[in-house]
Amino acid sequence: MVLYLMRHCCSQEFMAWYMRKKGILFVAIDHTRPLSEQGPFDIVLHKDYWRKHPEVTILDPPDAIQHLHNRQLMLEGVADLNLSDCYGKVGVPRQLVITKDPSSIPDAVTKAGLTLPLVAKPLVVDGSAKSHELSLAYDQFSLSKLDPPLVLQEFVNHGGVLFKVYIVGEMIKVVRRFSLPDVNKREMLNNVGVIRFPRVSCAAASADDVDLDPVIAELPPRPLLERLGRDLRRRLGLRLFNMDMIREHGMKDRYYVIDINYFPGK
Numbered sequence: 001m002v003l004y005l006m007r008h009c010c011s012q013e014f015m016a017w018y019m020r021k022k023g024i025l026f027v028a029i030d031h032t033r034p035l036s037e038q039g040p041f042d043i044v045l046h047k048d049y050w051r052k053h054p055e056v057t058i059l060d061p062p063d064a065i066q067h068l069h070n071r072q073l074m075l076e077g078v079a080d081l082n083l084s085d086c087y088g089k090v091g092v093p094r095q096l097v098i099t100k101d102p103s104s105i106p107d108a109v110t111k112a113g114l115t116l117p118l119v120a121k122p123l124v125v126d127g128s129a130k131s132h133e134l135s136l137a138y139d140q141f142s143l144s145k146l147d148p149p150l151v152l153q154e155f156v157n158h159g160g161v162l163f164k165v166y167i168v169g170e171m172i173k174v175v176r177r178f179s180l181p182d183v184n185k186r187e188m189l190n191n192v193g194v195i196r197f198p199r200v201s202c203a204a205a206s207a208d209d210v211d212l213d214p215v216i217a218e219l220p221p222r223p224l225l226e227r228l229g230r231d232l233r234r235r236l237g238l239r240l241f242n243m244d245m246i247r248e249h250g251m252k253d254r255y256y257v258i259d260i261n262y263f264p265g266k
Helices: 012-022 062-069 102-112 140-145 185-190 222-236
Strands: 002-005 025-028 089-091 095-098 118-122 134-137 150-154 161-168 171-178 194-197 240-247 254-262
Touching: 062 222, 062 254, 095 102, 102 140, 161 222, 171 222, 222 240, 222 254
Parallel strands: 002 025, 089 254
Antiparallel strands: 095 150, 118 134, 118 150, 134 194, 161 171, 161 240, 240 254
16 A cells, blocks of 8 residues: 655654554655656545545545644643543643733733743644744743743643554554653742753653653553544544643543644654
């Protein structure tokens, strides 16, 4: 089977694993040539090739994918789910969207009742490295140094490990990644300003083969992931995506989805 990739945003690690299992060949797009000259293909992931070739299977409509390009919208489906009776509780961190005027951020945070520290993420996810950069703001005064448009999320201590949950149809694959370390009261007192981070959950930061505290390393329950994956496939209208999940440190069954990426990022 030949799959035609329209975007270079998928995890090489995950795709290598999937190709070995399924014998799928991925062909990169040549932007200098018409698509009609680059076939035949068994499956095209998205875009407009299908308009002239309706016989080709299309995975995931562009309109549904576009929904995940905005961090204000991507987590709405998770917030509306009721999974309290399914081996754990899943929610999203409290968050606030800032579209302009950095000087207004401290007052907006106070009015929203958000608790520091706050994770700042670009509002738009466009596949660039910059759109995956994070900032951690420790104090109220530093908030005005941030660069809107952005989303501010309350930081949840999670043992420095996140779970990347890859969804391919009904198939689920979970890997561990190192994440931002926990923040304690002493660090809150001693740290001021904004600390900027590059993309933290990359393949190079794998935590799968590291000797971790079993409580931190334990994967989310399979039934919980299956229910979450099924409900989000329906709500998002997508079959290929991944979620970044964390478990609140000290809470065995309390999980948060902090990001959703299309066809999966690293």
